[in-house]
Amino acid sequence: MSQNDFQLFLWVMSAVALVVFVALYFVKAGYGMFRTASWGFAINNKLAWVLMEAPVFVVMFWLWGQSGVGFAMPVYLFFLLFQLHYFQRSFIFPLLMKGKSRMPVAIMAMGILFNLLNGMMQAGGLFYFVPEGLYADGWAYLLKPHALSGIFLFFAGMFVNLHSDYVIRHLRKPGDTKHYLPGKGFYRYVTSANYFGELVEWTGFALLTASPAAWVFVWWTFANLVPRADAIHRHYREEFGDEAVGNRKRIIPFLY
Template identity: 55%
Template sequence: MAEIFNTFLVVMALVALVVFIALYFVEAGYGMLFNKKWGLSIPNRWGWMLMEAPVFIAMAALWYFSDRRTEPVCLCFFLLFQLHYLQRAFIFPFLIKGNSRMPLGIISMGIFFNILNALMQGGWIFYISSPERYPVSWFHSPQFIIGTILFFCGMFINIHSDKIIRDLRKPGDKRHYIPRGGMFRYVSSANYFGEILEWTGFAVLTWSWAGAVFAWWTFANLTPRSAALYRRYKNEFGNEFTKEKRKRIIPFIY
């Protein structure tokens, strides 16, 4: 079982590399980059819920049917993971303003990846890792402490940045604006930076290859998108945007 799981992780990491390269040439057509070429679409809030809820449900099932569901450290990992997707699947969609839409193609790919990711994280935490891997003393380890700090810092940045974006428009307004404040002082995709930081923290606090592959997937998916958004801001706002000299997604670096 462990060998199969390790092969699964390698395949997922290699697919993420392909996605990383491809997204520099093909823009994922949702949000500010919405494109009808991606096919039929539904309201954004329902799209987000349909896309994110399956991972919450799948992870809950993996936890429930595991003999290790009451182990303190594994339970903590589970609750942190679920906290993110509780917000993303059942709170964030109902905070969305406006009438934006999301293509069904994007939603389908998101559902597929999210289920695979639940298998990665839940599979490692509850089925593949040995019971001795995460003793109660893990709560005092540098990995858990540093990773948890990174996780919550990333979550805060992500949620705060999403709020800044939501507040840019008044009801009925369909124009685009340059987001400012918070981490947007440093990068044009602060919400994505927060998400990368969050899952990097999760990889550190679990100190697992499964967590690392998910952090790599997050980076591979969001970094090319941040570059596409940067181009859109630059083309739409010109010097008003470029004079601020902010980076795309990693402060002071890229």
């Protein structure tokens, strides 16, 4: 793949994300609380999450190894941060999940496809098609204001995401099957605090790396999560009432 081919790849991915963004306001992705039989055959949720998320971890590791960048800073740090997120998402998050829910194979397959493409996209942006001289400062790059801001946002977003997942997992006591409205942590401000954390995390990664590919991933994260956060918000209002949901926004505190 040439530099021009890679740029075209980024534009195509951005355009597909726009289609996904619009479509998800009309079609609820059938996993989690929105799973229905119409989405077809489903498998164990834990297994599905591993199979869906692990490909990007493997692809990123493989392409880093093939790239020859080795342990050169700051790129090696970017690689480690990306892998840190996806190690947790691929191999720890599924094991922490409770219940016996299932995920449609169709949803899992779409997730696998995106993660394969995203692994190629992020590896390309960090290892193979880096603008000349962007990371030439080595360690000193990390002291630049945008890099420091990016590191802070990455870990702040990760904390919000992990804490929000913890809140969701502990809404019910063992044996309880009732539905509850989460209200701790950032759930006091938005009904999809876990999504907010993930959006902040990847925005921080894009600021840190200054990689166009990372910004395309931010756009994809936004396109995927914002419509779903809207669907969840409306679902909570229908199930628990406007008074219970109150002034909480969907995904971005005080804004949307």
